Amino acid sequence: xxxxxQSTSGLVFIVEDDRxxxxxxxxxxxxxGFQTRIFDAARGVSEAAIEQLPxxxxxDGMLPDKDGTDLLRLLEKHRSTQGIRKIMLxxxxxxxxxxxxLELGADDYxxxxxxxxxxxxxxxxxxxxxxxxxxxxxxxxxxxxxxDLDAREVSVDSKAITLTATEFNLxxxxxxxxxxxxxxxxxxADLWRNDRTVEDNRVVDVYIRRLRTKIExxxxxPSRLVTIRGDGYLLVDPCGRGLRSQKDRSDSSPV
Numbered sequence: 001x002x003x004x005x006q007s008t009s010g011l012v013f014i015v016e017d018d019r020x021x022x023x024x025x026x027x028x029x030x031x032x033g034f035q036t037r038i039f040d041a042a043r044g045v046s047e048a049a050i051e052q053l054p055x056x057x058x059x060d061g062m063l064p065d066k067d068g069t070d071l072l073r074l075l076e077k078h079r080s081t082q083g084i085r086k087i088m089l090x091x092x093x094x095x096x097x098x099x100x101x102l103e104l105g106a107d108d109y110x111x112x113x114x115x116x117x118x119x120x121x122x123x124x125x126x127x128x129x130x131x132x133x134x135x136x137x138x139x140x141x142x143x144x145x146x147x148d149l150d151a152r153e154v155s156v157d158s159k160a161i162t163l164t165a166t167e168f169n170l171x172x173x174x175x176x177x178x179x180x181x182x183x184x185x186x187x188x189a190d191l192w193r194n195d196r197t198v199e200d201n202r203v204v205d206v207y208i209r210r211l212r213t214k215i216e217x218x219x220x221x222p223s224r225l226v227t228i229r230g231d232g233y234l235l236v237d238p239c240g241r242g243l244r245s246q247k248d249r250s251d252s253s254p255v
Contacts, residue, residue: 011052012123015039015059015071016089021112025058025089028116029123042066046074046158049081050141056127061090061097069104074158076105079151080139085126089114140175143224143238145215147172161214166191170207171215174225174235183232208233 012029016022017040026036037054039045042063049057057075061068068088075081088101091112098109107126110119138149144157152168154161163171169191174182184204192203212219228234 011035011037011054013037013039013045013049013054013057013059015042015045015057015063015068017041017060017064021060021089024116025119028120032120032123040064042068042071042074045071046078046081047141049075049084050078050139050146053080054084056085056087056123058087058089058123061088061092061101069101072101072104072106077158078146078155079148079153080146087122087126140172142175142178142235145171145175145224147175156215163211163214166207167211167214170211174233178235179237181228181231181234186232 010033012034014022014025014029014036016025016038019040022038022040026038029036034056037048037052039048042059042065045057045059059068059071063071068090072086072088075084075086082105085107086105087108087110088106089110089112090097090101092098093111098111101109107129108122110122140147140149146155146158147153147168149172154163154168154171170187173187173191184202187204208225209219212222212225216222216224224236226234226236
């Protein structure tokens with residue numbers, strides 16, 4: 001688990017389902033010193049942007065699975081992706097379409113067809129303008145869980161959830177120790193400083209149950225924050241760490 005900050009590598013996301021257009025745009029940007037990553041649909045773009053924080057996203061106005069304006073709205077929803085520059089590339093030339101895209105967070109709107117010289121000029125102009133760029137936020141991302149440490153905001157499956165201060169500290173702690181089984185004693189020592197009242201009253205277990213109601217698809221059958229019988233609790237890492245111990249030793253019933 002790592003804390004991610006704004007990339008300085010000049011990465012640009014190209015969200016375009018027309019392969020010829022995407023390849024041409026990528027080629028032109030690469031020749032101008034940018035790194036590129038191509039997506040042929042809106043699916044996965046928001047999650048990838050949270051992980052990699054590109055400096056710019058070029059997105060088609062009409063994508064096979066989602067309208068480009070819907071993707072703009074989604075990117076503007078997260079604090080970590082609000083500061084990423086966004087340019088809409090669209091065959092729609094109506095003024096109302098341009099205005100709507102700009103109102104939803106686009107920094108510029110380029111109508112297709114366009115020349116490669118115009119594209120590079122507009123990209124450079126947007127990146128030169130410091131007006132919208134936001135300071136990077138420290139974030140944690142693990143599978144469906146996303147935490148903005150600076151804003152103290154948490155989302156699950158791209159949906160914001162409300163946590164108490166203790167619940168927030170608990171989810172951050174587990175994300176920083178994902179794939180590790182954490183005993184109740186260690187949780188008490190690290191988060192409650194060995195408060196004997198907490199330990200005796202099993203307050204840790206109460207908070208675990210509360211947290212499960214907010215991050216689990218089915219809190220009665222936890223699959224993300226699981227109990228390892230006799231050892232403690234484990235936040236399962238989707239990459240695989242902890243999966244064996246979960247299968248071999250976990251108690252599927254909530255504690």
